[in-house]
Amino acid sequence: MPAIDFKVIKQDGTTAARLGSLTTPHGTIATPIFMPVGTQATVKAMTPEELREVGAQIILANTYHLYIRPGHELVGRLGGLHEFMHWPGPILTDSGGFQVFSLGELRKITEDGVRFQSHLDGSYHFISPENAMAIQEALGGDIIMCFDECPPYPSEYAYVEKSLGLTTRWARRCKESHARTDQALFGIVQGGMHRELRERSAAELMEIGFDGYALGGLSVGEEKELMYEVMGYCAPVLPVDQPRYVMGIGAPEDLIEGIHAGFDMFDCVMPTRNARNGMLFTSFGRVNIKGAAYAEDRSPLDPECGCYVCKNYSRAYLRHLYRSGEILASRLNTWHNLHYYLNLMTQAREAIGAGRFGEFRKEFYAKRFSL
């Protein structure tokens, strides 16, 4: 009995966008879906009940951070992430591949795995594909990710080619050592910005066979056009009847382009991190709430939003909270940004259901810069 079941409910009329249903041991998710990032077993500033209220269906937790603190064995002993963080819905854990490679000089890659120093106290650690599986199995997420190498951008062609071979060999080791049948395992396609390498990586992973496929190694400093090009030629080579996930993506327009290309799942720290920095997303573009223009602006942040924040608070008050360094600023700004992202996904799903995602995409761009 596979851990997850994915069905394409409806293919859009004129684009590669599709409406899907992803059933996991902790509930069923409508796709396309955005996953709020809960790095240290919390989506910062939000309770699980509030996450539900803004429309979150599935959240992401970071294996690297939870391995370092409080430790995956501790989380396992306390019943796993769902129990530990009081989140009853589906959880996806990344493998730590990206975080560990982001440590830069503090890490050494070998065929067997990666040796790295903790960002907290400099202590030495080693993660192999096998223990990336053991860590995620202890954390107890519903969907876990292969341990891969995310090459820096830009990298020499030869390096990217060599790296994808390591990612494939590591993916095979992940599948061989993955024991929990109630956890789905996704492969991660690498290959940089080279079409033939991306297609080779995808083919090698599909040969091994996974429950879903992610596109890694994007949003690493490349131009948006290049990111969209890679998404455009990767989606069609991935299995049509399995979930397609783009990791670390992205800004609202990146989600629209990812859905347009045929992807189903997205995660990004942007809505939550930007919220804490006063950068708010609205249907008409971005609002930097600390701007003096909002000092006496009694209007809601986004008149078209309708979330708890936009129904009850003025831009002037949100600006005051932010400038005063109030904790409520992070909470209200996060609430609104997550509602914006998740509501955008709801609208996208409705548009696909009506066979009009192409028109929806045009409307999205038409009103974006009318602030």
Ligand SMILES: CNc1nc2cc(C(=O)NN)ccc2[nH]1
């Ligand atoms: C914000 N940019 C961004 N790029 C990512 C790439 C990966 C990846 O390749 N994981 N194996 C994961 C998260 C990412 N977030």
Ligand SMILES: [Zn+2]
């Ligand atoms: Zn709002």
